[in-house]
Amino acid sequence: MKPKRQKGNFHQTITPLLFLLPNMVIFVLFIIVPAFQGLRMSFMRWGIFTDPKFVGIANFKELLGDSVFWVTFRNTLVYSVSVVLLLVVVSLILALLLKRNSLMGEKIFRAVFYIPSLLSMIAVGIAWRFVLGDEMGVLNHVVRSFGGDGINWLTDGRLAMTSVILVSGWALSGYYMVIFISGLQAIPTDLYEAARIDGSTPWKTFWLVTLPLLKSTVLVVVVLSTIASFKAYELIFAMTKGGPGYATKFIVQQVYQVAFMEDRMGYASAMSIVLMVVIGVFTAMQFVFSGKDQGYE
Amino acid sequence: MKKLVLVLSVLLLATIQLFAAGAQEKASQEEVTLSVMWFNDANESDVFMDTIADYLAENPHVKIDMQVVAFSDYEQKLKLMISGGNPPDVARVTNNHLAALISSLEPIEGYVDDVKAVETQFMPASVAFAKDDKGILRAYPTEATANGMIVNKTAFDNAGIDVAKLSETWTWDQWEEAARKVIAANDKIKYGLAVDFTPHRFSTLMFQMGGRFMNSEQSAMQFNNPGTLAAIEMFKRYHDTGLIPKSVWLGSENPAELFQAGIVASHIGGSWNINTYNQNVKDFEWIVVHNPKGAIVSSVPGGKFIASFKDSKNKEEAQRLMAVFSDKTHNEQYCRDTFNLSARVDSEVQYPSNSEDFARFQIDLTKTPAFTANEWKHPVVNKVSTYIREQVVEVLIGNISAQEAVKRVDERAATFF
Amino acid sequence: MSKKSSYIVLVQYVVIVAFALGTLFPVMWVALSSFKPQSELFRIPMTLFPAHWTVENYRNALGQGDFLVYFSNTVFVAVVATGITVLINIMSGYALAKYIFPGRNVIFFIMIATLMIPLQVIMIAIFLQLKRFGMLNSLWGIIIPPSATPTGIFLARQYMVNLPDSMIESARLDGAKEITIFARIIIPLSKPIIATIAIFSFMWRWNDYLWPLIVITDNRKQTVQQALANFVGQLQINWSNLLAMTTISIIPVIFVFLAFQRFFMVGITAGSVKG
Numbered sequence: 006m007k008p009k010r011q012k013g014n015f016h017q018t019i020t021p022l023l024f025l026l027p028n029m030v031i032f033v034l035f036i037i038v039p040a041f042q043g044l045r046m047s048f049m050r051w052g053i054f055t056d057p058k059f060v061g062i063a064n065f066k067e068l069l070g071d072s073v074f075w076v077t078f079r080n081t082l083v084y085s086v087s088v089v090l091l092l093v094v095v096s097l098i099l100a101l102l103l104k105r106n107s108l109m110g111e112k113i114f115r116a117v118f119y120i121p122s123l124l125s126m127i128a129v130g131i132a133w134r135f136v137l138g139d140e141m142g143v144l145n146h147v148v149r150s151f152g153g154d155g156i157n158w159l160t161d162g163r164l165a166m167t168s169v170i171l172v173s174g175w176a177l178s179g180y181y182m183v184i185f186i187s188g189l190q191a192i193p194t195d196l197y198e199a200a201r202i203d204g205s206t207p208w209k210t211f212w213l214v215t216l217p218l219l220k221s222t223v224l225v226v227v228v229l230s231t232i233a234s235f236k237a238y239e240l241i242f243a244m245t246k247g248g249p250g251y252a253t254k255f256i257v258q259q260v261y262q263v264a265f266m267e268d269r270m271g272y273a274s275a276m277s278i279v280l281m282v283v284i285g286v287f288t289a290m291q292f293v294f295s296g297k298d299q300g301y302e
Numbered sequence: 303m304k305k306l307v308l309v310l311s312v313l314l315l316a317t318i319q320l321f322a323a324g325a326q327e328k329a330s331q332e333e334v335t336l337s338v339m340w341f342n343d344a345n346e347s348d349v350f351m352d353t354i355a356d357y358l359a360e361n362p363h364v365k366i367d368m369q370v371v372a373f374s375d376y377e378q379k380l381k382l383m384i385s386g387g388n389p390p391d392v393a394r395v396t397n398n399h400l401a402a403l404i405s406s407l408e409p410i411e412g413y414v415d416d417v418k419a420v421e422t423q424f425m426p427a428s429v430a431f432a433k434d435d436k437g438i439l440r441a442y443p444t445e446a447t448a449n450g451m452i453v454n455k456t457a458f459d460n461a462g463i464d465v466a467k468l469s470e471t472w473t474w475d476q477w478e479e480a481a482r483k484v485i486a487a488n489d490k491i492k493y494g495l496a497v498d499f500t501p502h503r504f505s506t507l508m509f510q511m512g513g514r515f516m517n518s519e520q521s522a523m524q525f526n527n528p529g530t531l532a533a534i535e536m537f538k539r540y541h542d543t544g545l546i547p548k549s550v551w552l553g554s555e556n557p558a559e560l561f562q563a564g565i566v567a568s569h570i571g572g573s574w575n576i577n578t579y580n581q582n583v584k585d586f587e588w589i590v591v592h593n594p595k596g597a598i599v600s601s602v603p604g605g606k607f608i609a610s611f612k613d614s615k616n617k618e619e620a621q622r623l624m625a626v627f628s629d630k631t632h633n634e635q636y637c638r639d640t641f642n643l644s645a646r647v648d649s650e651v652q653y654p655s656n657s658e659d660f661a662r663f664q665i666d667l668t669k670t671p672a673f674t675a676n677e678w679k680h681p682v683v684n685k686v687s688t689y690i691r692e693q694v695v696e697v698l699i700g701n702i703s704a705q706e707a708v709k710r711v712d713e714r715a716a717t718f719f
Numbered sequence: 720m721s722k723k724s725s726y727i728v729l730v731q732y733v734v735i736v737a738f739a740l741g742t743l744f745p746v747m748w749v750a751l752s753s754f755k756p757q758s759e760l761f762r763i764p765m766t767l768f769p770a771h772w773t774v775e776n777y778r779n780a781l782g783q784g785d786f787l788v789y790f791s792n793t794v795f796v797a798v799v800a801t802g803i804t805v806l807i808n809i810m811s812g813y814a815l816a817k818y819i820f821p822g823r824n825v826i827f828f829i830m831i832a833t834l835m836i837p838l839q840v841i842m843i844a845i846f847l848q849l850k851r852f853g854m855l856n857s858l859w860g861i862i863i864p865p866s867a868t869p870t871g872i873f874l875a876r877q878y879m880v881n882l883p884d885s886m887i888e889s890a891r892l893d894g895a896k897e898i899t900i901f902a903r904i905i906i907p908l909s910k911p912i913i914a915t916i917a918i919f920s921f922m923w924r925w926n927d928y929l930w931p932l933i934v935i936t937d938n939r940k941q942t943v944q945q946a947l948a949n950f951v952g953q954l955q956i957n958w959s960n961l962l963a964m965t966t967i968s969i970i971p972v973i974f975v976f977l978a979f980q981r982f983f984m985v986g987i988t989a990g991s992v993k994g
Contacts, residue, residue: 015884018821020897021814025826027807028867034852035864036833039844043836053381053843054406099738102731116976117739120746123972125926125944127951128965132745135752139549140492141559143748146765160553162699175742183918184874187911191881207727221877229870232834246499249552250695257837264840265378267685267718268402277840284835337936343952345783369938370784372948378842379932386846388855390936396953447954490763556956562761574954584758 047274057271064275074276076251077259081280084170084241084255085234085287091174092181092230093223099178100185101211115186119179126176130243133172134159137244159245162252169241169253176240177233181226188222189215224295228288235284256280333363334619339380339390341373344577346394349639350627357626364619377402389611391620397431397604397675400441401684407440408610413621427603427667427675428645441609442628443645445637448663448670449506449602450593452561452575453568454484454491456586461487469591474510474536477568477594481545484567494545496557497537497570501687502678504694505602506570508533509670512597515677523682523715525690526708529597534697534704541698551695561588572604573663576656577641590659593666601666603675605645643667682718689714746969753777753962760958776959777967783960784938784946792858793942794971797924800862804871804920805913811867812875812912813905817887827876834869838929846933860934861942865927871916878912879905914982918975925972943968 047064049057068074102108103115121129136143137158145155158168192215200210216223238257241247247254256276264273340347347370358364369390371379377399383389384406395403411417417439421429428443451469458465461483468480481494497503508514513529516522540546547566549555561569562582568591569575579588593599608627610620626632630648637644637651643660644651653660677683693707702710748767752760753776755769780786815827838845845864846855854860882905890900906913928944935941947968950961 015817015887016819017897021818021820021823024810024814024901028811028830028872029826031807031864031867032830032833035845035848036836036841036867037829039841039848040833040836042844043841053385098734102735108728108731108735112977112980114735114739115980116973118742119976120969120973121742123922123926123969123976124746124965125928125947125968127948128749129745131961131965132749134555135748136745138555139553140547140555140565141563141761141763141765143765143767146763150764157548157553159555160549165553175745179742180919183915187874187878187915190911191878221880225873225877228831229834229873235835236837244554246554248554248695250692250699250701257839260837261839262688265381266688270843274840277837280837281832281835285832288831288835339936341952342949343955344957348783367937369936369941370949371932372945372951373953374948374951375932382843382846382933383936385843386850388850388936558955559761563763565763572954578955582757582760585762 043274044278046271047278049271049274050269051271052268053270060271064272065279067272068275068279073251073254074256074259077254077256078279078283080166080251080253081235081255081257083166084173084237084253085231087170088173088177088234088237089227089230091170092177093226095174096178096181096226097185097223099182100189101215103182104186104189115182118182121176121178122180124176126239127243129172129176130240133168133244137168137172160249162249165245165249165252169244172244173234173237173240177230181230184226184229185219185222188219188225191222192218220295224291227291231287231291232284235280235287333365334616335365335367336392336616336620336623337367337369337390339376339383339393340368340370341376341394342370343373343574344640346640349636350394352639353632353636354623354627357623357632364623384611384613387613388615389613391614391616392608392610392624394444395441395607395609397607397678398684400431400607400609401679401681404434404440406612407434408612408614408617408621410439410442410621413618414625423647424645425603425647425667426672427670428605428607430672430675431603431605431679432607441607442624443605443607444628444633445606445640445642446645446667447573447604447606448643448667449503449570449572449604450663450666451568451570451591452579452588453591454561454564454566454586455589457484457488457491457564457567459587460484465591466589469594472592472594474594474596478540478545481567488567490564491567493547493560493566495540495568495570496547496550496560496566498557498572499550499554499691501691501694502602502604503570503572504533504537504691505674505678506593506600507537507596509600509602509674510593510596510598511536514673515683516680518673520676520680522719523686523712525711525715526705530708531704532596534694534707537694538697538704548698551698573643573660576659580641580656590656590662592662598671599666599669600674601663601670602678603667603670604678606642682715685718686711686715749962750966753959753966755959757959776963780950780960780963780967784941784949786946788939789941789943789946792940793925793944796858796861796942797921800866800924801917801920803862804866804868805917807866808868808871808916809875809906809909809913810901811872812879813901815872815876816879817882817884817905830869830872834873842929842933849934855934856936856940857934858940861927861930865930868920868923871920874916874919875909875912878909882908910982914979918979921975922972925968 046057048059048061050060051057099118103111124132139145139155139157139160142158144158148155157164159165196214197210200214205213236257238255238261241253241255242258245253247258260273260276263269263276340350347368351366351368358366380389380393380399380403384403389406410420414420421439424443425446428446429439432441432443433439453465455465458480463480463483468476478494485491485494508530511529511533513527513533515525517524541548547560550557550560557569558571558575558578560566562579564586576590593601608624610617610624614620630646633644633646634649634651637649638653641653643663690711693710696702697704697707751768754772754774756771756773756775759770815823849855849860849864854863886904887900890904926944928948931942931945935945947961947964950957950964
């Protein structure tokens with residue numbers, strides 16, 4: 006009474022589709038259908054209480070000459086690239102230090118590093134304003150008590166971008182640390198044993214054993230953090246409101262402002278389509294660079 | 303794992319129980335349930351419920367379903383509900399919301415005997431906000447707000463300045479002179495002035511310097527005018543000479559916090575700050591003063607309103623409730639308990655304290671020209687207000703000139719006409 | 720050798736403790752400030768510890784609105800949604816990792832692509848869709864639509880790709896049903912990733928603000944995060960309530976993290992330490 010099946014063969018169609026079904030149904034109904042509506046809207050002139058009017062590619066044309074959009078575009082790129090690099094390095098270091106249950110209090114430390122990702126982004130923004138504020142910040146309070154002048158963490162354009170990047174790293178390292186730790190668990194322990202017996206140094210072991218086997222996890226972290234940082238908005242808004250001037254204003258904030266303040270839903274849709282395409286290109290590049298051993302193609 | 307599953311399922315069961323109980327409660331009520339949407343600065347939703355408690359007692363068939371939504375997402379949520387075809391029956395709105403939403407509100411006319419009589423009960427600026435472009439009243443004014451200056455009286459005293467008296471006639475030059483003396487006389491005071499990081503508060507300076515947003519027919523933006531330019535340049539000069547801390551408009555630090563910490567001599571905020579400062583300031587004495595004179599003396603009016611929507615399900619009952627809530631007795635109670643200025647002309651609110659401070663705001667409000675409200679209710683001014691704020695900051699940073707900023711604003715606004 | 724390794728441990732400790740202190744500082748500032756009376760919050764010179772400890776802020780925050788209801792709503796949503804999310808994500812991840820079928824890569828990339836859509840922009844369309852399915856103002860409207868998380872699928876797939884094929888093959892040779900293989904072999908082997916997805920999902924649901932904002936139109940169905948956001952007004956911020964409520968809202972998630980973390984450490988304890 007066994008169903009007909011090629012033995013030992015992973016080529017099947019019905020079973021995997023059944024496994025995928027619940028997810029796909031929800032995706033289609035609540036994300037993909039609305040997303041196509043968004044795509045359609047990017048070719049319309051449309052306010053929230055007015056009827057959409059088809060305008061062809063006028064929105065995209067306008068985008069080309071919109072200097073504010075391109076400033077936010079550049080800011081988003083600078084921010085995303087820096088945050089992704091920072092996150093990968095810091096969270097991997099944390100994961101390597103805290104993966105073994107051999108240090109005293111490791112459990113507590115893991116929880117400590119994870120706490121920032123538990124805070125709502127609004128709370129994070131508030132907490133760091135207490136730390137970095139020009140007049141009311143703790144750091145400047147310390148600087149001044151040593152006779153300094155205070156540092157314009159959030160008031161100076163370039164420093165504000167740096168502060169926002171570092172705080173994002175602070176807020177999210179714990180999250181990616183958890184992903185790295187679970188990835189490290191999949192590496193068979195006998196490989197480490199063998200490397201140790203061969204007299205390999207920890208440094209060499211990391212490059213020759215850990216990193217190659219961690220590749221699929223690195224890809225996860227890079228892809229997820231890239232997508233998340235391109236969409237980042239709440240934390241930055243809570244800290245700087247996009248300022249000073251346009252120094253930390255990102256695409257999503259601009260999309261929000263155009264959509265809900267200026268009531269130009271079509272133009273905002275066009276902006277977010279561009280954002281999606283950019284994220285898509287970055288993600289595709291990451292998959293291509295990660296190579297064939299990921300099981301694609 | 304098992305223990306954990308057990309704990310989680312107990313939690314879950316407990317919650318389901320709670321829901322079941324809630325559902326039964328709901329089934330027993332029939333008649334009319336008004337959905338009310340509110341946002342809170344402090345505890346206004348509670349005060350609202352207390353204020354209408356007598357009405358609900360007399361009308362047992364009316365029940366209230368209250369939802370409080372955070373202000374930052376309030377407008378967006380309302381827009382979602384309206385465009386989705388199920389707006390609440392009653393909503394609290396600000397003058398900014400009215401600029402964006404007024405066309406979807408239900409007119410008051412038809413639910414009251416004489417709408418003109420209703421209009422005369424409220425301050426002209428508030429009525430201006432509540433009317434659509436055809437002059438139809440679509441909301442009841444509740445509280446009025448006024449922008450204005452609050453000062454650290456202790457610091458002025460230390461400099462030997464009787465600030466209350468001086469402010470009765472002072473000009474911006476006199477204010478500056480006084481502020482510099484205050485900074486010199488107090489170790490802790492570092493700055494003369496903090497201005498809220500909003501275009502609305504900036505417009506206080508703008509109107510005082512004789513500036514405006516639009517031309518007088520409101521047919522186009524005319525941010526490019528001598529008064530507005532003077533205001534931006536004055537604002538920049540105060541930043542450059544250290545009279546205003548850069549951290550507010552450039553670093554988005556909260557000016558109310560700086561004032562509470564006692565490091566700025568004066569704060570341009572508004573009538574709502576009385577409530578906060580009353581609770582939080584314990585280290586020094588503060589008072590509300592009259593606005594310094596530039597070209598004119600001016601405050602900026604604003605306020606809160608209560609309205610029902612065209613697509614609301616229970617319009618009749620909603621309008622009845624709103625009318626009662628806005629009458630003299632209820633309005634006075636509400637404004638007293640929320641510590642706000644009333645939008646009614648005939649109100650005599652008995653505040654538990656700070657009545658002199660409220661009076662000063664009220665006096666400056668009466669001196670304020672009517673076009674200030676009419677400009678702020680214009681949809682285009684609202685749409686470009688964030689852009690205006692950004693351009694002012696660009697000037698403060700030194701990226702562009704004031705000339706360039708006003709030109710950009712006018713160009714941007716032109717696309718909306 | 721042992722001297723050298725204890726030296727390494729010391730360095731590791733210094734690094735970790737330094738990181739930990741830096742990490743905790745802003746959080747501690749929030750937590751300790753929540754015990755300060757309002758008038759102390761913005762006082763200069765500022766102090767880390769309250770000069771006068773008070774629990775008044777907690778009393779006020781908990782007294783405003785119906786905190787118990789918000790809390791139980793949030794627990795309900797977070798627990799049920801996490802259960803559903805873990806199950807359907809693991810299923811999808813497995814299908815994408817261990818079967819070869821036409822359209823596999825397309826489905827996978829579409830799922831990843833949905834991550835890239837900024838939700839704020841399609842909110843109106845989502846709202847209309849929820850209305851069509853009668854999910855407005857219902858906790859199920861918060862639970863179901865966001866439960867198909869691309870992140871979860873991605874994590875599950877990347878983890879399961881590394882699981883050995885041989886075990887699945889031999890089970891098939893023994894005539895095991897596909898669902899049995901999934902339940903008996905794949906799930907036990909995937910405990911670390913299940914724990915990871917569960918933690919992420921729980922935490923995300925606990926902190927989610929956008930979906931409740933779209934779906935809920937009734938105070939009795941609000942979640943903790945909504946109540947939290949209500950403390951930030953148009954003109955005033957209720958700092959003390961906000962700080963107190965934030966502090967309270969973190970605590971449950973920390974416990975869930977502590978409870979789950981031994982599951983994602985499972986591989987190691989089974990292998991090296993005990994062995």
